[in-house]
Amino acid sequence: xxxxxxxxxxxxxxxxxxxxxxxxxxxxxxxxxxxxxxxxxxxxxxxxxxxxxxxxxxxxxxxxxxxxxxxxxxxxxxxxxxxxxxxxxxxxxxxxxxxxxxxxxxxxxxxxxxxxxxxxxxxxxxxxxxxxxxxxxxxxxxxxxxxxxxxxxxxxxxxxxxxxxxxxxxxxxxxxxxxxxxxxxxxxxxxxxxxxxxxxxxxxxxxxxxxxxxxxxxxxxxxxxxxxxxxxxxxxxxxxxxxxxxxxxxxxxxxxxxxxxxxxxxxxxxxxxxxxxxxxxxxxxxxxxxxxxxxxxxxxxxxxxxxxxxxxxxxxxxxxxxxxxxxxxxxxxxxxxxxxxxxxxxxxxxxxxxxxxxxxxxxxxxxxxxxxxxxxxxxxxxxxxxxxxxxxxxxxxxxxxxxxxxxxxxxxxxxxxxxxxxxxxxxxxxxxxxxxxxxxxxxxxxxxxxxxxxxxxxxxxxxxxxxxxxxxxxxxxxxxxxxxxxxxxxxxxxxxxxxxxxxxxxxxxxxx
Amino acid sequence: xxxxxxxxxxxxxxxxxxxxxxxxxxxxxxxxxxxxxxxxxxxxxxxxxxxxxxxxxxxxxxxxxxxxxxxxxxxxxxxxxxxxxxxxxxxxxxxxxxxxxxxxxxxxxxxxxxxxxxxxxxxxxxxxxxxxxxxxxxxxxxxxxxxxxxxxxxxxxxxxxxxxxxxxxxxxxxxxxxxxxxxxxxxxxxxxxxxxxxxxxxxxxxxxxxxxxxxxxxxxxxxxxxxxxxxxxxxxxxxxxxxxxxxxxxxxxxxxxxxxxxxxxxxxxxxxxxxxxxxxxxxxxxxxxxxxxxxxxxxxxxxxxxxxxxxxxxxxxxxxxxxxxxxxxxxxxx
Numbered sequence: 001x002x003x004x005x006x007x008x009x010x011x012x013x014x015x016x017x018x019x020x021x022x023x024x025x026x027x028x029x030x031x032x033x034x035x036x037x038x039x040x041x042x043x044x045x046x047x048x049x050x051x052x053x054x055x056x057x058x059x060x061x062x063x064x065x066x067x068x069x070x071x072x073x074x075x076x077x078x079x080x081x082x083x084x085x086x087x088x089x090x091x092x093x094x095x096x097x098x099x100x101x102x103x104x105x106x107x108x109x110x111x112x113x114x115x116x117x118x119x120x121x122x123x124x125x126x127x128x129x130x131x132x133x134x135x136x137x138x139x140x141x142x143x144x145x146x147x148x149x150x151x152x153x154x155x156x157x158x159x160x161x162x163x164x165x166x167x168x169x170x171x172x173x174x175x176x177x178x179x180x181x182x183x184x185x186x187x188x189x190x191x192x193x194x195x196x197x198x199x200x201x202x203x204x205x206x207x208x209x210x211x212x213x214x215x216x217x218x219x220x221x222x223x224x225x226x227x228x229x230x231x232x233x234x235x236x237x238x239x240x241x242x243x244x245x246x247x248x249x250x251x252x253x254x255x256x257x258x259x260x261x262x263x264x265x266x267x268x269x270x271x272x273x274x275x276x277x278x279x280x281x282x283x284x285x286x287x288x289x290x291x292x293x294x295x296x297x298x299x300x301x302x303x304x305x306x307x308x309x310x311x312x313x314x315x316x317x318x319x320x321x322x323x324x325x326x327x328x329x330x331x332x333x334x335x336x337x338x339x340x341x342x343x344x345x346x347x348x349x350x351x352x353x354x355x356x357x358x359x360x361x362x363x364x365x366x367x368x369x370x371x372x373x374x375x376x377x378x379x380x381x382x383x384x385x386x387x388x389x390x391x392x393x394x395x396x397x398x399x400x401x402x403x404x405x406x407x408x409x410x411x412x413x414x415x416x417x418x419x420x421x422x423x424x425x426x427x428x429x430x431x432x433x434x435x436x437x438x439x440x441x442x443x444x445x446x447x448x449x450x451x452x453x454x455x456x457x458x459x460x461x462x463x464x465x466x467x468x469x470x471x472x473x474x475x476x477x478x479x480x481x482x483x484x485x486x487x488x489x490x491x492x493x494x495x496x497x498x499x500x501x502x503x504x505x506x507x508x509x510x511x512x
Numbered sequence: 513x514x515x516x517x518x519x520x521x522x523x524x525x526x527x528x529x530x531x532x533x534x535x536x537x538x539x540x541x542x543x544x545x546x547x548x549x550x551x552x553x554x555x556x557x558x559x560x561x562x563x564x565x566x567x568x569x570x571x572x573x574x575x576x577x578x579x580x581x582x583x584x585x586x587x588x589x590x591x592x593x594x595x596x597x598x599x600x601x602x603x604x605x606x607x608x609x610x611x612x613x614x615x616x617x618x619x620x621x622x623x624x625x626x627x628x629x630x631x632x633x634x635x636x637x638x639x640x641x642x643x644x645x646x647x648x649x650x651x652x653x654x655x656x657x658x659x660x661x662x663x664x665x666x667x668x669x670x671x672x673x674x675x676x677x678x679x680x681x682x683x684x685x686x687x688x689x690x691x692x693x694x695x696x697x698x699x700x701x702x703x704x705x706x707x708x709x710x711x712x713x714x715x716x717x718x719x720x721x722x723x724x725x726x727x728x729x730x731x732x733x734x735x736x737x738x739x740x741x742x743x744x745x746x747x748x749x750x751x752x753x754x755x756x757x758x759x760x761x762x763x764x765x766x767x768x769x770x771x772x773x774x775x776x777x778x779x780x781x782x783x784x785x786x787x788x789x790x791x792x793x794x795x796x797x798x799x800x801x802x803x804x805x806x807x808x809x810x811x812x813x814x815x816x817x818x819x820x821x822x823x824x825x826x827x828x829x830x831x832x833x834x835x836x837x838x839x840x841x842x843x844x845x846x
Contacts, residue, residue: 307731331733339731346731348724350791355717359732362714371714416732 007070009034009167009198010055015064017050020406022433023222024050028064030217030227032167037189037199039209039230042219043242043496044293044461048202051219052169055200056088057081069166079108087160088169091294093152095159097145102127104144105159130158134188135181150177157188168192169200174208175294186212204292204500206235220244235502243463243496258471259283261316262455263335263424265304268313273299274479277313281424281455286446288470288487289459290499296479297459298340301426304457305337306330318423318455331360336422338413340429340459342406346413349402353391354382356401356412360420385415389441407438414445424455431465443469463492463499477501541785541800544833548804552811559814566693572806573695574599574754576799579777580699580706581750583798584743585648586781587710589723589790590641592747593652596773597659598633599755600766602626604663606756607672607765610679619678623756630752631745633659638744642737656774663767672765683761695757702750707795719743723790779826780805783833804829 008031017025025047032038042048053059055066057075066073068084075081078088095104105127111119127140135154144152153173160168170189174182189199189212201213209216209230216233218225218241225241233241261280268277274296281287289297302308304315306324314322318334327337339345348356358365358378365377382397389411392404401409410430417425427446431439446469449456460466466473467487475483475498483498497503552559578595585592606626613622633655640651666672687697710716718739721729730736754773759765778788783801786793805826812822 305731326735326737327731328733328735336733337731339728344725344727346728348721348728348791350724351717351720355720358717359721359729359734362717366714373712373714373717375712420733 007034008032008067009036009069010073011067012051013065013067015051015054015066016062017047017054017059018062019433020435022435025054025061026222028219028222028224030224032198032200033215034198035193035196036215037193037201037213039213039216040200040202040219041209041216041238041242043463043499045221046219046242047222048219049171050222052088052171052200052202055081055167055169056086058088082163082165085164085166086169087163087165087167089153089156089160089171089173091171091175093149093156095144095152095155097143099144100140101131101138101142101144101147101155101158102140104155105130105140105162107159109163126162127158130161133191134158134161134184148176150181153177154181154184157185161188161192165197167198167200169202171202172204172294174203174205182208206238206500206502209238210235218242239497239500239502240493242500243493258285259453262318263304263457264316265300266314266316268300268303268310268315270299270303270308270311273303273308274476277476277481279474279481279484281457283423283453283455284450285472286450286456286458286470286487288466288473289457289476290463290466290473290495291476292499293461295476295499297476298428300476301337301428301457301459304330305335305426307337331420331422334421334423335426336360336417336420336424337426338410338417338428338430340432342409342413342433347401347409350400352398353401353404353412354378354397357382357385357415357419360416364419364421381419385412385419389415389445391415405435405438407434407442410434410442411438414442418445418449422454424457425449426457426459428459429461430458431460431462463495466495467492475499540836541783541797545800545803545807548807548811552807552814556811556814559811564810564814566691566696568806568810569696569699570693571810572802573693573699574758575773575776575780575806576699576802577695577702577757578751578754578773579780579798579802580702580795581747581753582774582777583706583781583784583786583793583795584710584719585747586778586786586788587723587790587793588719588740588743589726590740590743591648591652591778591788592634592637592744592751593649593774594633594637594656594659595747595751595754595777596770597656597663598630598748598751599758599770599773600768601633601659601663601666601755602630602752603755603759603769604666604672604765604767605629607675607679607759608666610675611672614676616678619676619681622679623682623760626756626759627749627752630755631749633752634744634746634748635741637748638741641744642740660767667765667767669767673763675764680760680763683757683759683763695761698753698757702753703795703799710795715739715742720791723787723792725791776805779830783830785837804833 010032013029015025015028028051040048040051054061057077057080073084075084096107099107102123106123111122113119124140131138131140134157135151138151138154144155147155157173173185177185192199203209213230215227216230217227220242259282261282263281266278269275277300279287289300291297299308303310306326306329316322317324321333324330324333358381361381362371365381366373386394386397391408391411396404401412414430431442434442446456446458458466458470467490470487473485473487473490473495474481475485483503485495485498494503558564578599582592582595603626606622609625610619610622637652637655640646641648682694685694686692687694710719718729718734721734722736722739726736755770758769780801781793781798782788783804784793784797786797808826808829809822812825
């Protein structure tokens with residue numbers, strides 16, 4: 001306390017965190033000063049979100065220590081973090097939709113008279129003061145369920161402001177905001193700063209970084225790359241730091257000449273998700289979909305699978321049909337998907353590994369129309385995939401899939417999609433959260449699929465994965481297809497620039 | 513060498529399957545059944561007799577048939593509260609049909625009418641759940657009330673008599689005289705049929721997959737809506753069949769019958785080790801659950817335990833069984 005202005009508000013020391021198969025943070029150390037707006041930058045999966053979760057008490061760290069305001073920070077829950085003076089705005093605001101704006105702002109720390117009776121008068125006054133500053137259009141009595149995402153962000157911000165936190169962490173708050181709302185947000189950030197509080201600001205928009213922040217920290221692959229005053233960086237430098245070393249063309253085996261189009265998408269549109277998306281996937285081709293989380297990539301894949309409705313546009317499926325309204329019909333038309341989230345969207349935890357593999361390929365091992373299972377054919381499919389993917393441990397066909405490691409679960413899920421007989425596979429982050437060995441193996445199988453004449457649409461947040469596998473990379477930015485890059489002719493810098501929506505901007509600025 | 517390899521693998525698979533079918537959960541369940549039998553054999557004179565044994569089987573048949581079909585619903589993560597009403601309505605309709613079809617060969621048709629009524633009732637449940645996205649508990653709560661109301665309307669609230677004698681064949685007849693009553697035969701056939709569909713057809717796999725993780729099943733191409741509708745049709749048809757058996761045994765259509773059958777059915781299925789949230793359970797477990805309920809009721813009747821106490825005991829049996837199960841699961845997780 002006596003050390004004066006130099007004492008940081010938060011000191012992170014050697015923070016590490018791993019999830020099964022991945023090291024999300026490795027030995028990260030940096031400081032956040034008082035009255036400072038601190039930008040946290042990094043590509044998808046760089047570790048920003050994990051760091052935020054650790055700071056806000058949502059997940060425990062594996063090792064390292066945090067000093068907050070002069071004393072160690074060991075909070076076990078977001079509530080405890082808030083008590084210490086750390087408030088957090090998540091990408092998806094954590095609010096109770098059925099309650100009003102005012103009730104949400106004071107949830108858990110209502111201003112009370114005796115016997116837990118809420119002091120409405122005081123509460124209303126304090127809410128009015130905050131809303132007036134950041135969202136004059138919102139009424140305290142509105143139900144949160146009726147608000148747009150960006151308005152909810154502002155309510156979450158109001159909640160953080162009234163909590164009188166010393167440190168406010170904002171995880172991409174501006175992603176869904178209009179320009180006017182962003183102005184209010186920036187106003188609130190300036191107010192916080194002048195009140196002596198600090199803000200950690202996460203964004204992918206470099207304009208915002210250069211415009212509002214004082215200090216920049218860049219993370220890459222879970223490692224701390226740099227921390228320095230914003231004025232010391234320009235756009236180009238920041239992109240370079242985020243992208244990392246420039247990987248030139250990767251050595252890889254040539255694939256046979258690419259064949260006829262299997263999947264043709266024309267002018268796909270779904271409001272709030274994506275628009276004017278047109279592309280083809282040809283036989284023997286791996287098409288990458290690059291973009292930020294939330295750019296609309298998974299939504300495009302889900303719409304093609306018939307899991308979400310398309311509002312406009314047509315998809316021609318491998319079978320030739322253009323009418324698909326459920327995933328079951330899509331599988332029949334020759335398209336299968338590996339969804340993004342293994343736990344909630346792809347494995348059936350209580351079923352055996354074998355049954356999980358068999359789930360999409362009923363016609364190949366059962367007698368229509370009653371669907372009587374031919375045990376021998378079914379066992380053959382299971383055995384074939386255990387061999388092909390060397391699923392570990394061997395002989396676990398009849399074990400519940402939840403007892404296997406993430407990588408082996410993912411292999412079973414890939415086996416399921418392949419055994420459906422699909423001509424085109426939509427793979428959404430197929431190697432997320434799997435260990436290095438399983439990842440290499442899955443990559444090998446994806447290449448094998450293309451070599452066998454299948455079409456693959458590969459969604460990945462990992463630049464290197466796309467560069468290593470994709471023949472063409474389509475870049476999706478805020479729901480639009482903004483670029484198409486030949487997989488061989490690009491490098492990670494160009495790809496990251498495109499993904500951030502920065503490609504070509506440098507030139508534009510230079511011209512000005 | 514390769515043959516050696518595959519045969520050893522086969523053996524492993526077989527052994528695993530064996531281990532699965534005699535899993536600890538099942539053993540515990542059947543141990544309870546044996547324990548109950550041993551207890552009443554000692555405590556209740558006349559319990560261990562052929563006549564009483566037949567009696568238990570005949571009494572449990574109605575509950576068992578309804579519970580087998582409803583197992584599909586519960587295993588898929590659904591719930592059907594309308595079973596009792598469905599059984600009553602189907603029984604009434606079946607009896608009414610029998611009255612109209614008073615000629616040789618008319619009775620079997622009236623039985624079929626009752627079962628068909630149950631299936632249609634179930635189809636309506638399934639359609640409400642899958643098309644109008646109303647949660648199963650609300651949807652079937654609604655049809656529970658509607659079904660009971662319709663049955664009362666049809667009978668005017670009184671027992672429907674004047675049913676031809678031949679109608680009673682299903683409930684009172686024997687396949688093998690004095691040895692195998694028809695309802696018990698139906699129960700055994702249903703047991704095998706339901707086991708076969710759940711374990712040996714794709715529909716069965718789909719039922720478990722939807723109960724285990726509906727979104728994953730849907731994205732894998734499982735026709736979720738169709739399967740869920742079928743599950744209610746199966747549950748409804750067996751409820752209808754149970755209602756017909758009961759009406760046939762009583763020789764009349766009674767709108768107020770089978771009240772609370774749904775709760776007995778759910779109790780039996782949960783006793784049998786199924787999770788109420790779906791994804792797990794076995795038809796053999798359901799059979800054990802029905803046996804536990806029926807043996808307790810029978811034994812206590814012989815001991816002249818007043819019916820009110822019997823309810824208390826059955827409820828406690830459910831809580832103890834599920835409590836032990838939860839305790840074991842939590843311990844094994846640690």
